[in-house]
Amino acid sequence: MFYREAGQFKATYAEDNRIFPIRQDRIVFAFIIIFAFLGVPLLASIGLVSNYTFTAILTPFLIFSLAALGLNILTGYAGQLSLGTAAFMAVGAFASYNFMLRIEGMPILVAFMLGGLCAAGVGIVFGLPSLRIRGFYLAAATLATQFFIVWCLTKIGWFTNYSSSGVISAQKIAILGYTFESSMSKYLFVLSVVSVMALLAKNMVRSNIGRSWMAIRDMDMAAEVIGFRPMRTKLMAFAVSSFYCGVSGALFAYAYLGTVEPEGFNLDLSFRILFMVIIGGLGSILGSFLGSAFIVLLPIVLSITIQFLEHSIGLNLPSGIGSSIELMAFGSLIIFFLIVEPHGLARLWQIGKEKLRLWPFPH
Amino acid sequence: MMNKRIGEVILSFENISLSFGGVKALTRIGFDVREHEIRAIIGPNGAGKSSMLNVINGVYHPQEGEIVFRGKSRRGMNTYESAKSGIARTFQNIALFKGMSVLDNIMTGRNLKMRSNFLLDALYWGPAQREEIAHRRKVEEIIDFLEIQHIRKTPVGRLAYGLQKRVELGRALAAEPSILLLDEPMAGMNVEEKQDMCRFILDVNDQLGTTIILIEHDMGVVMDISDRVVVLDYGKKIADGTPDEVRANQDVIDAYLGVAH
Numbered sequence: 001m002f003y004r005e006a007g008q009f010k011a012t013y014a015e016d017n018r019i020f021p022i023r024q025d026r027i028v029f030a031f032i033i034i035f036a037f038l039g040v041p042l043l044a045s046i047g048l049v050s051n052y053t054f055t056a057i058l059t060p061f062l063i064f065s066l067a068a069l070g071l072n073i074l075t076g077y078a079g080q081l082s083l084g085t086a087a088f089m090a091v092g093a094f095a096s097y098n099f100m101l102r103i104e105g106m107p108i109l110v111a112f113m114l115g116g117l118c119a120a121g122v123g124i125v126f127g128l129p130s131l132r133i134r135g136f137y138l139a140a141a142t143l144a145t146q147f148f149i150v151w152c153l154t155k156i157g158w159f160t161n162y163s164s165s166g167v168i169s170a171q172k173i174a175i176l177g178y179t180f181e182s183s184m185s186k187y188l189f190v191l192s193v194v195s196v197m198a199l200l201a202k203n204m205v206r207s208n209i210g211r212s213w214m215a216i217r218d219m220d221m222a223a224e225v226i227g228f229r230p231m232r233t234k235l236m237a238f239a240v241s242s243f244y245c246g247v248s249g250a251l252f253a254y255a256y257l258g259t260v261e262p263e264g265f266n267l268d269l270s271f272r273i274l275f276m277v278i279i280g281g282l283g284s285i286l287g288s289f290l291g292s293a294f295i296v297l298l299p300i301v302l303s304i305t306i307q308f309l310e311h312s313i314g315l316n317l318p319s320g321i322g323s324s325i326e327l328m329a330f331g332s333l334i335i336f337f338l339i340v341e342p343h344g345l346a347r348l349w350q351i352g353k354e355k356l357r358l359w360p361f362p363h
Numbered sequence: 364m365m366n367k368r369i370g371e372v373i374l375s376f377e378n379i380s381l382s383f384g385g386v387k388a389l390t391r392i393g394f395d396v397r398e399h400e401i402r403a404i405i406g407p408n409g410a411g412k413s414s415m416l417n418v419i420n421g422v423y424h425p426q427e428g429e430i431v432f433r434g435k436s437r438r439g440m441n442t443y444e445s446a447k448s449g450i451a452r453t454f455q456n457i458a459l460f461k462g463m464s465v466l467d468n469i470m471t472g473r474n475l476k477m478r479s480n481f482l483l484d485a486l487y488w489g490p491a492q493r494e495e496i497a498h499r500r501k502v503e504e505i506i507d508f509l510e511i512q513h514i515r516k517t518p519v520g521r522l523a524y525g526l527q528k529r530v531e532l533g534r535a536l537a538a539e540p541s542i543l544l545l546d547e548p549m550a551g552m553n554v555e556e557k558q559d560m561c562r563f564i565l566d567v568n569d570q571l572g573t574t575i576i577l578i579e580h581d582m583g584v585v586m587d588i589s590d591r592v593v594v595l596d597y598g599k600k601i602a603d604g605t606p607d608e609v610r611a612n613q614d615v616i617d618a619y620l621g622v623a624h
Binding site for chain 2: 012013014016017200201203204206207208209210211212214215217218219221222223224225226227228229236240283
């Protein structure tokens with residue numbers, strides 16, 4: 001009833017090409033952005049949003065969203081399956097650390113950029129097999145990336161500044177003399193980076209480069225015949241995707257954990273991010289955020305439910321069963337989504353919107 | 364009247380041979396294509412028609428022979444070069460990008476005309492946006508021409524077969540090709556759809572002056588719209604000439620109807 005675009009006429013192609021062509025979408029989106037930047041800090045200042053919410057929910061949600069976005073560019077848009085996401089994140093994190101450590105007065109944002117570029121370089125190298133192989137075989141090749149990078153970071157002391165345990169402590173995030181110390185300021189920092197990068201990603205996927213990725217994904221032979229060059233397109237997808245993963249890895253180290261070791265970027269993390277992309281929706285920017293929210297929130301919701309059950313009906317579960325239930329729910333949801341809606345939450349959202357346009361009428 | 368506009372030879376083949384392992388797909392094929400003409404390639408199934416198109420736009424590389432394109436002689440083409448030099452095509456089994464909208468599919472056809480790089484694309488600002496809109500305007504002209512305005516935002520996977528064929532033609536036209544290769548553009552269509560498609564092909568040829576190389580099984584269509592026809596059978600050329608000449612050729616009749624032994 002409220003979600004109608006009737007009467008909204010587009011007089012120029014610029015208007016038609018907007019990210020949100022429908023006015024209601026623009027209003028909702030503007031509201032979300034304002035709420036995220038102003039509303040959440042305001043609520044925090046009157047004590048409604050706790051530190052725990054910032055450090056355990058909002059910040060990791062945003063960082064994983066960025067990593068999922070990176071993987072979505074590669075897998076969802078360009079159709080190249082990758083299991084090396086965590087490795088690219090590790091490259092970003094450790095490269096940023098070393099730039100900060102070894103270059104005097106390195107601005108943090110530049111270090112993140114350079115970290116991302118290092119990840120992009122690694123992405124290009126490990127993307128080379130994609131020129132000859134695809135699908136599961138490519139996934140196996142990217143698996144090699146995963147193990148090789150973690151092995152390198154563990155074995156070569158220089159990367160971790162010869163720390164005996166292999167653990168690095170990320171430097172403080174400071175911009176123009178302001179240090180981001182509190183959990184809320186870190187949240188705002190991450191939010192700004194993620195918002196800008198999500199906007200850039202959206203712009204890429206709606207312009208020529210994005211179309212080249214999707215063309216290669218949908219029909220590589222036809223893409224070649226109309227003039228896209230497969231090598232360039234695929235390697236570009238690997239580079240951009242790895243850049244995003246690299247920056248998210250740097251944020252993971254600097255704004256979320258503070259101290260990280262190479263083992264923190266293991267295959268488990270790669271799989272988590274792949275699940276986010278699958279559950280959220282392949283080939284959708286929004287899906288990356290939905291998938292990340294889902295997977296960050298799921299354990300929290302499950303543990304609260306289990307606690308609630310224990311308290312309310314005096315259910316006495318053996319300790320540790322919560323995490324087992326979590327794993328089981330996780331696995332079954334993945335299977336559920338693969339069968340029912342391979343395009344994930346983003347598609348459900350889209351179907352919902354289409355229904356909403358008609359509601360309350362059947363046609 | 365039609366012959367007046369036909370120009371010089373722009374593409375010619377000499378002794379093209381192509382084989383896959385022991386299978387000979389094409390044996391010493393030679394013919395030429397004149398500018399602005401509609402050139403049909405016909406023949407029974409497996410005669411090597413699609414292989415011939417694949418040779419023209421560089422998907423297959425012939426083992427022997429020579430291609431002369433715009434006065435330049437070469438052994439084979441590669442796909443990028445041939446797209447760059449103005450050869451566009453459609454496929455026998457529709458090869459659209461299923462996950463993308465009609466508009467985006469046709470926009471991909473313009474990729475070689477786009478200048479902006481991915482950084483400008485990412486900012487979607489200034490020149491990148493202007494370029495996107497300029498190309499959008501061109502694409503809308505094609506959408507108007509093919510009468511598919513109502514489906515421009517629909518994902519192509521949801522469209523009926525006939526419309527998909529039309530979108531594929533649109534994608535090829537978006538490149539503003541000088542030579543258009545059409546691989547069975549009317550296969551599986553009903554009469555009205557065929558008439559529409561014929562009209563589009565003739566209009567493209569007439570208004571834009573595009574040279575068209577066409578594979579088609581519908582003899583009525585081929586004899587009606589093409590200027591010259593080359594007939595292949597078992598990878599060999601058995602006839603070449605105007606529709607009337609080809610129709611009267613005994614080898615062609617034998618190839619299609621069989622010979623009494």
